[in-house]
Amino acid sequence: MEWEKQQQQQQQQPVGPPQTAEELNSGGGMFVKVMTDEQMEVLRKQIAVYATICEQLVDLHKSMATQHDLAGARLGNLYCDPLVTAAGHKITGRQRWTPTPMQLQILERIFEQGNGTPSKQKIKEITSELSQHGQISETNVYNWFQNRRARSKRKQQVAATNNTESEVETEVESPNEKKTKPEDLQSHMPTSMAEDLGYQNPEVSSGMHSID
């Protein structure tokens, strides 16, 4: 994995760790490993892989057992991120940046200025300026402009579509505009596979829970 190249911090960090860390620390000047977002991302993915595979297998198993085959509708939205939102508080680390009103105003102004070219150098400058009004990184700025532009563009398209074409016929550019109900045929609410399989393992369970 690529966290081999990531940083390692050694310190007492009061952020979030459960009792376990507490114990270790009080046990006598402990080194605490710190995971970066990327490290966690990788880990999360790896776990997600297994989770998904298990999910699929269980699903498959059920289908066979009950002579169901079908399921085309629900299979479509397979995605592998059961971990983060699920058990993930302690593991979850993703916090997303939220621009302060001040930052937003500045960004908006720059965007309007028409210099629609957020060059690399420019990003640095902007970031620097904005950091006076709150925590921010170059990536944040970069993403913001990307998103801003993309969404602005998209709105243009939609508006144009509404004006020129009253019909819902030859819509080629950006197909599904989710101005309506985004709830189509989704929400395959995966059930707990372990329970269905009657699987239970005290040792493992406790191990998993101690992460929480």
Add this chain to the structure above:
Amino acid sequence: MEWEKQQQQQQQQPVGPPQTAEELNSGGGMFVKVMTDEQMEVLRKQIAVYATICEQLVDLHKSMATQHDLAGARLGNLYCDPLVTAAGHKITGRQRWTPTPMQLQILERIFEQGNGTPSKQKIKEITSELSQHGQISETNVYNWFQNRRARSKRKQQVAATNNTESEVETEVESPNEKKTKPEDLQSHMPTSMAEDLGYQNPEVSSGMHSID
């Protein structure tokens, strides 16, 4: 278990107080996740559990199935069958390739092996192998490696924006980029943290026979 959380259907996260995050954010502090060795161990165990469950499920499945594996195998890449003919106009369901978890894992493993040179021949091999786990083309593989590397690299150089405990700074300039704001980018000395969360774990495996 609670990995049953899926996409789109988002719910409130009762565990991570957003206020805290916001405070930290505004305060200019960095988000760090602390992990003790023990926690790491727990995580490893969890992964091992998944691995074992998968193995057992596969075995179970094999012993029961005759050749009904299409549903599960194609899970990751089945698109929009039910929708296409609905409105008469072109509904492009999904047009871009999405790696199945299994494919992702394989790719990730290859990537981490360090043989950072995905030669033409190699691409073919990989594609061939991956196609056993879902629809894929050589272009997909090629792009994946390109993106993976590029993004990994970028993350490297941005990794330490707000590092509280880095004491050793080895200034690493990007070849085609100059740094004008000393406080913006900081390079640090990455340390190897965890080799591999290899999922082989006999002890856990031994405790998991109850699936049958």
Add this chain to the structure above:
DNA sequence: CTTTTATGAATGAAGG
């Protein structure tokens, strides 16, 4: 508290 919306971030693909 639950559901919906707005938007930051991740990522496959294309261009140069």
Add this chain to the structure above:
DNA sequence: CCTTCATTCATAAAAG
């Protein structure tokens, strides 16, 4: 390779 764009995912914020 590196940058840019388009699309999608996940979540903070807003609405109910």
